[in-house]
Structure formats: structure tokens, C-alpha cells
Amino acid sequence: MAKCKCKRLIFVFILVLSLSFDAFGLGDSDLSLARDESQNTSAFKDCQKIIGIPFLDTMTFDPAETENKIIECIRVGLKGMQNWPGDYDSLKKNKAIAIGYRKPSENPFIPFLYRHQNFLPSVEYWGGAWGCDSIEEAREKALMGCKKGSNQCVIFLENDCVIANDLVKDYIKGTRAYIEEQKKLLSQADKLLLLQSAIETVDRENRTRISAFYFTAGKPLMIGYPDYQQDYASICQDRVFYVLLRIPDRDLEKYKDQLDRLLKLGQYGCYQRSVNTVKDYTTPQEGRMMENMMRFVRYYSFRESPDEKELIMPKNLDDALSTEKIKEVWVEGSVRVTSKELPLIPSEYSRPLAIKTNESFYLGVEVRIPDNGSKCYVSKPFPNRVIDLSVCSNDLLCAKKVINTLSDYIQQELSSEPILAILTQDEEFAPGEFAMERQFKKSHTLGGPYYERSVYMIEIWVASSENPFYSLYMRQDFKGVGAKNVCIPGKSTLYAFLKVRHIFTSSVNKNDIYREPDEYQISKYKDAIQTAVNVAIDRTCRILQGELKDKLCTIVKNRR
Amino acid sequence: MKLSKARRWIGVYFLVITATTGLFLLLFSGSVLLPISEEQASSCFQVIIPVFVGQLAVIFQWIAKEDAQKDKKSSIPVWAILLPPCLSAMIIVVAAVILAIGNLESINWKLSPKSFQNAITFAVSIVNATTVLLMPRLFPSSEKN
Numbered sequence: 001m002a003k004c005k006c007k008r009l010i011f012v013f014i015l016v017l018s019l020s021f022d023a024f025g026l027g028d029s030d031l032s033l034a035r036d037e038s039q040n041t042s043a044f045k046d047c048q049k050i051i052g053i054p055f056l057d058t059m060t061f062d063p064a065e066t067e068n069k070i071i072e073c074i075r076v077g078l079k080g081m082q083n084w085p086g087d088y089d090s091l092k093k094n095k096a097i098a099i100g101y102r103k104p105s106e107n108p109f110i111p112f113l114y115r116h117q118n119f120l121p122s123v124e125y126w127g128g129a130w131g132c133d134s135i136e137e138a139r140e141k142a143l144m145g146c147k148k149g150s151n152q153c154v155i156f157l158e159n160d161c162v163i164a165n166d167l168v169k170d171y172i173k174g175t176r177a178y179i180e181e182q183k184k185l186l187s188q189a190d191k192l193l194l195l196q197s198a199i200e201t202v203d204r205e206n207r208t209r210i211s212a213f214y215f216t217a218g219k220p221l222m223i224g225y226p227d228y229q230q231d232y233a234s235i236c237q238d239r240v241f242y243v244l245l246r247i248p249d250r251d252l253e254k255y256k257d258q259l260d261r262l263l264k265l266g267q268y269g270c271y272q273r274s275v276n277t278v279k280d281y282t283t284p285q286e287g288r289m290m291e292n293m294m295r296f297v298r299y300y301s302f303r304e305s306p307d308e309k310e311l312i313m314p315k316n317l318d319d320a321l322s323t324e325k326i327k328e329v330w331v332e333g334s335v336r337v338t339s340k341e342l343p344l345i346p347s348e349y350s351r352p353l354a355i356k357t358n359e360s361f362y363l364g365v366e367v368r369i370p371d372n373g374s375k376c377y378v379s380k381p382f383p384n385r386v387i388d389l390s391v392c393s394n395d396l397l398c399a400k401k402v403i404n405t406l407s408d409y410i411q412q413e414l415s416s417e418p419i420l421a422i423l424t425q426d427e428e429f430a431p432g433e434f435a436m437e438r439q440f441k442k443s444h445t446l447g448g449p450y451y452e453r454s455v456y457m458i459e460i461w462v463a464s465s466e467n468p469f470y471s472l473y474m475r476q477d478f479k480g481v482g483a484k485n486v487c488i489p490g491k492s493t494l495y496a497f498l499k500v501r502h503i504f505t506s507s508v509n510k511n512d513i514y515r516e517p518d519e520y521q522i523s524k525y526k527d528a529i530q531t532a533v534n535v536a537i538d539r540t541c542r543i544l545q546g547e548l549k550d551k552l553c554t555i556v557k558n559r560r
Numbered sequence: 561m562k563l564s565k566a567r568r569w570i571g572v573y574f575l576v577i578t579a580t581t582g583l584f585l586l587l588f589s590g591s592v593l594l595p596i597s598e599e600q601a602s603s604c605f606q607v608i609i610p611v612f613v614g615q616l617a618v619i620f621q622w623i624a625k626e627d628a629q630k631d632k633k634s635s636i637p638v639w640a641i642l643l644p645p646c647l648s649a650m651i652i653v654v655a656a657v658i659l660a661i662g663n664l665e666s667i668n669w670k671l672s673p674k675s676f677q678n679a680i681t682f683a684v685s686i687v688n689a690t691t692v693l694l695m696p697r698l699f700p701s702s703e704k705n
Contacts, residue, residue: 448591448595508590510663511663511671511672511673512597
């Protein structure tokens with residue numbers, strides 16, 4: 001048995017060794033970011049090390065551990081299968097077990113960069129024989145039993161020995177194919193040194209400081225792709241990831257000065273994105289509405305290494321910094337703005353401009369793998385359903401009436417005490433959206449001497465569920481509902497979802513700088529907005545003669 | 561003006577102005593009466609307290625040690641004793657009033673919290689440049705006496 005295991009280990013070791021050399025490229029791909037001619041920057045030239053490349057991390061796996069993982073996976077699978085004898089060890093010798101397994105395959109719902117980590121073969125059939133005259137006989141019988149259900153059969157157990165060579169080989173082969181593909185994509189990828197890009201943008205725009213608007217109180221800092229992740233969901237996002245470039249100490253001050261400059265600036269970097277597609281947002285389909293976006297920088301410092309409530313990072317960065325303590329983080333977020341640059345929807349995710357740990361200082365690099373043009377779905381997740389208008393599934397007028405009524409009442413409530421906002425005029429919004437604002441006026445919500453700069457973004461969305469696939473594609477027709485079918489074909493449920501987002505700064509004196517609010521002020525506004533929303537839903541439900549239960553108004557068929 | 565009267569006047573002035581200004585800054589920041597942030601109020605407090613409390617310490621040190629003294633007539637002009645503290649107090653009061661009124665929605669005066677801080681610093685500077693220099697004459701140390 002020892003000899004058997006030893007052979008296996010040598011086999012796996014050789015395979016993994018050869019694979020490691022290929023994947024790392026040793027002088028080929030590990031510094032490909034640094035040597036990218038298109039990024040002719042001193043930072044890239046000076047780089048000592050790039051960390052956080054997702055798929056290279058998988059090559060650090062221990063061969064023996066990998067083998068054990070596969071064997072354990074199959075053992076667990078066998079135990080759950082029909083007619084499995086239970087205790088294999090107690091079976092009489094000259095015994096063998098053959099298994100039919102599915103070849104490693106990708107799971108499209110696992111992020112692209114991590115799919116190769118999920119190549120675990122699953123057992124579909126088994127055949128066994130025990131108490132045979134010879135092991136050859138047991139093997140033959142086991143394979144015969146297995147092949148009744150599957151063509152892809154291999155011997156997994158022979159007496160007390162586990163035979164996993166073929167399985168491991170398949171696993172490694174699948175992984176290798178992905179590594180090759182990813183290596184190829186990485187060489188074609190766009191790489192962007194985020195800090196340098198931001199500074200160049202600021203220099204080009206020649207902006208002066210404006211008051212910053214954003215707050216993140218009570219929310220963890222989430223590192224991710226800010227351009228869509230806050231608003232839209234798409235598996236295409238997997239193709240953007242971040243790596244970190246370790247910076248020599250001598251350059252630290254230079255970069256910190258640049259970061260301070262960005263922090264003082266407020267908003268910068270105007271760009272546009274299309275409303276209803278996440279694929280290739282720079283060249284959206286003709287005729288589709290565009291949203292104005294801007295960028296902003298935030299700074300976070302941590303006394304201790306941050307926990308999940310404070311900082312959420314992608315797995316590759318988490319792994320890369322697992323042995324270091326993060327002390328300071330500078331991130332760049334994005335925000336949807338009006339044509340007058342009033343912020344409407346700030347991103348929940350931010351990209352890492354720089355990270356300082358107890359050991360090093362890193363600059364963030366955005367790597368965008370080329371889109372292969374397929375496998376994208378888009379949706380607009382909405383969590384807060386307020387009206388069940390399933391009765392309007394095939395009646396566009398009915399759906400419009402419900403949405404318009406809700407929209408009117410929300411507007412009325414937000415323009416009443418204590419919020420007193422006014423409708424944002426001369427601005428193009430998608431169907432179901434509007435904004436309200438109260439600029440440089442006394443805050444009746446906070447009371448006392450306080451003044452506010454508030455923007456309310458109201459989004460009403462109609463869909464069959466919280467996060468339906470492809471729900472975004474129908475948006476241009478009518479508030480999330482296809483004009484012809486009203487309901488997405490094949491769905492009978494229809495809900496109206498409501499989001500009211502509030503961005504504000506306040507000042508204790510109207511002649512002072514408007515600053516980010518504190519937790520108390522945020523909670524005061526939150527309560528006021530929630531009250532306004534509740535009243536609006538209640539009034540909508542009454543006027544439409546619906547039934548209100550648990551804050552969900554159900555429109556009843558014969559009354560609408 | 562007799563020395564005892566001048567001392568009494570200065571003593572009461574510093575006691576009252578320190579207590580009221582300090583209390584006002586500490587308790588009313590962020591209210592309609594003092595529309596500045598806690599940090600700004602704290603900055604003003606830090607400008608006033610070292611100077612005013614320092615003077616109070618000198619005054620009370622003298623009061624604690626000295627018993628009866630001959631009440632001589634002071635050679636310091638009355639205006640030099642009375643005017644600087646009065647002006648300083650007036651600046652603080654006027655700045656606070658303008659700050660509060662200027663924060664009303666319908667008023668267009670523009671006194672920012674930063675200007676208010678400057679006014680406080682200015683008031684303290686006046687006291688520093690005038691009354692503080694008279695203190696050794698009004699409240700001499702025991703050795704000199």
C-alpha cells in the first residue's frame with residue numbers, strides 16, 4: 001500500500017511541478033503586468049512584486065492535499081449512492097470498486113477567475129466486487145458493474161489501496177486548460193494603474209475642490225468594481241479584477257501626496273455608462289440612454305486589522321494580504337450624477353487606489369480581461385417589493401396606472417414636512433425614476449441651526465422577482481415591463497419595487513462647509529424617509545383599493 | 561480710580577467673562593444660539609481658556625495672599641483699565657449675535673464659523689495686548705510688595 005501511495009504522489013508531484021512552471025511562466029507571466037509596454041510608467045518599471053493575481057494563487061496548492069480532497073469527495077459521493085455496501089473495510093479481500101464519474105467541467109455561475117478551483121469530479125455510478133479469487137477478477141467484475149450505467153469508468157479502490165491517478169490527471173488537465181486560457185487572456189488584458197489614471201484625469205479636467213457628498217457610515221468598505229456592481233448584476237464583472245503593486249519606500253511620499261490631492265478634490269472624472277447593458281459600456285447600443293457618472297476618493301484607516309464588518313475584499317486580494325495587517329486604504333468609487341454634477345447614486349463598491357499594510361505600501365492595478373462576447377446576463381436587483389400588481393400582468397394601462405399613482409404619492413410625501421424636497425427639473429431619467437432635492441436650505445428633519453444639501457433618488461421598478469435574469473433588457477419600454485407583454489413572458493407574478501436613496505451633507509451654519517453627516521443625523525433622515533415612504537404606499541394602496549399587508553400592497557383584480 | 565476698585569473690577573470681569581464664555585461655548589455649540597460645530601466651539605474654547613484662566617489664577621493668587629493694603633490711587637488711566645476688557649467682551653457678544661442671526665434662513669449676513677473663531681481670537685488678543693500687561697501692576701507679587 002505504501003508503494004502504491006508513493007507512486008501516486010510522485011505522479012501528482014511531477015504533474016503539478018510541470019504545471020506550476022507553465023502557469024507562472026517564470027519570467028513570462030508573473031511580471032507581465034510590469035513589462036506591459038502600453039503601461040509605460042515608472043511605477044510599473046520599479047515594481048518589485050505584483051500580488052493578488054487570482055488564478056496564480058491556485059498553483060500554491062499542495063499535491064497531497066489536492067489528492068486527498070478528490071478522494072474524500074468521491075468517498076462522500078459513494079456513501080450517498082444506491083446499494084452502497086456501507087462499510088467497505090469489512091468486505092472480504094480481493095475486492096475492487098469502480099466508479100463512473102463526470103469529467104471536470106466549468107460551472108457558469110462560479111466567477112470566471114475561480115472556476116478551475118471547482119473541478120471536483122462527481123461520482124455518477126459505481127460497480128463493485130469482493131471475495132473474488134484474484135484482484136484481477138475483482139477489478140474486471142467491478143468495471144463490468146459500473147459500465148452498466150456509465151461509459152467513463154475507472155477503478156477507484158483495489159483492496160485497501162486507493163487508485164486516483166486518472167481522476168487527478170483529469171482534474172489537473174482541466175485546471176491546466178483554464179490556466180492556459182487565463183494566461184492568454186491576461187496577456188491581452190488592459191491594465192490600469194488606478195492612482196496614475198485618477199491623477200491624469202484630474203490634471204486633464206483641471207478641477208477645483210467642490211464639497212464632497214458621500215457617506216458610508218455603518219457600511220463596510222467593499223472593494224470591487226464600482227461602475228456596475230452597485231446597481232446591476234452581471235457575470236461579465238468577473239472579467240475585471242484588481243492586483244496590487246508593491247511600491248518601494250522611497251516613492252511612498254510621492255504617492256501619498258497624490259492621494260491627499262485626490263481626497264481634497266471631491267468629484268472628478270466624468271464619464272458615461274449605458275443604462276441597460278453592462279457589456280462594453282463605452283460603446284453601448286445606439287439609442288440607449290446614458291447615465292452621467294463621476295469618480296471620488298475615500299480614505300479609511302484601521303487601528304487593528306479590519307474585520308468583515310469594516311472591509312470586504314475580493315478573494316484574491318484577501319489571500320494576497322492574509323499575512324499582513326491592513327492599516328490604511330484609499331479607494332475610488334463612482335457615483336451617478338445629474339447634468340449639474342449632483343450625486344444621485346454612489347457606488348457601494350470601490351476600487352483600490354492604494355493599500356498600506358504593516359509591511360508594505362501597494363498601489364491598485366485594475367486588470368480587465370477581454371470580454372469574449374458571450375455568457376453575460378444583466379439584471380437589476382431590487383430588494384424592496386411594495387406593490388403586488390400581478391393582476392396587471394397583461395394590461396399595460398393597469399400597470400402604468402399603479403406605477404404612476406405610487407410615483408405621485410412618493411413625490412407628494414417627499415415634498416411635505418419635514419423633508420420638503422422639490423422635484424429635480426431638466427434632467428433625463430429612465431422610466432420609473434426621478435430625483436428630488438433640497439439644496440442649501442434649513443433642515444427641518446435635523447432641526448436647530450442645521451442646513452442641508454440633499455438629493456433623493458427615487459427608483460420604481462417592475463419585475464417578476466427580486467433579481468430576475470435579463471430584467472434589464474426590457475427596461476427601455478416601460479419601467480421594467482415589456483411594452484407588449486407587460487409581464488416578462490412566462491411569468492405570472494409582477495411586483496413593483498421601490499428604492500429611495502438619499503445622499504446628503506449638512507452644516508450647522510449655512511455659511512460653513514457642508515460636511516458628511518454623523519450616525520445620528522443619518523438615522524433621523526432614515527426615519528423621516530421611511531415614514532414618508534410608508535405613507536405614500538398606504539395612500540397608493542387606498543386609492544387603488546388594494547389590500548395592504550406587511551407593507552406589501554396587493555392590487556385586487558375586480559377593484560382595479 | 562483707586563487700586564482696590566480697579567482690582568475688583570478686573571477680577572470680576574475675568575471671572576464673569578471666563579465663566580460665561582466658556583459655558584456658552586461648551587453648552588450651546590450646535591444650537592440656534594451658537595450655530596457652529598463642536599470642533600469649532602472647542603477651538604474657540606482653547607483660544608480663550610489659557611489666557612483668561614491664566615489671568616484668573618494671577619488674580620486669585622493675589623487675593624489669597626494679600627490681606628489689608630493701603631488703598632492708593634492708581635496711576636493707570638481709567639480708560640486703560642476699563643476699555644480693553646469692555647471692548648473684548650463686546651466683540652465676543654456681537655460676533656455671537658451676528659453668528660446666530662446670520663444663520664437664519666431669511667438673513668443674508670455672512671458670518672461664517674471661521675470668522676467667529678477669528679473674532680474670538682481677536683478679542684483675546686486685545687486683552688492679551690492690554691489688560692494682561694497691567695496685571696503685574698494691579699496684582700503685584702508678594703516679593704515685590
